[in-house]
Amino acid sequence: MNCPKCGKEMEHGFVRSESFIGGVKWMAERSSKSLGLEGLAKPDALGFCFMEGLRCRECRTIVIQY
Numbered sequence: 001m002n003c004p005k006c007g008k009e010m011e012h013g014f015v016r017s018e019s020f021i022g023g024v025k026w027m028a029e030r031s032s033k034s035l036g037l038e039g040l041a042k043p044d045a046l047g048f049c050f051m052e053g054l055r056c057r058e059c060r061t062i063v064i065q066y
């Protein structure tokens with residue numbers, strides 16, 4: 001896939017976060033509150049969340065599938 005922003009070829013990989021409380025969540029605005037938010041990726045047994053995606057090094061854009 002080519003970058004939707006600049007058109008250059010993107011590289012496949014994973015975004016990893018470390019969360020023991022519910023995983024990666026989506027929010028419309030920055031918030032420290034966690035309850036009631038939409039979960040995108042659950043943590044594994046070690047507390048890591050992995051989200052598969054594509055990265056453009058050129059314009060620093062990441063496209064993530066969830």
Ligand SMILES: [Zn+2]
Binds near residue numbers: 007058
């Ligand atoms: Zn790009």
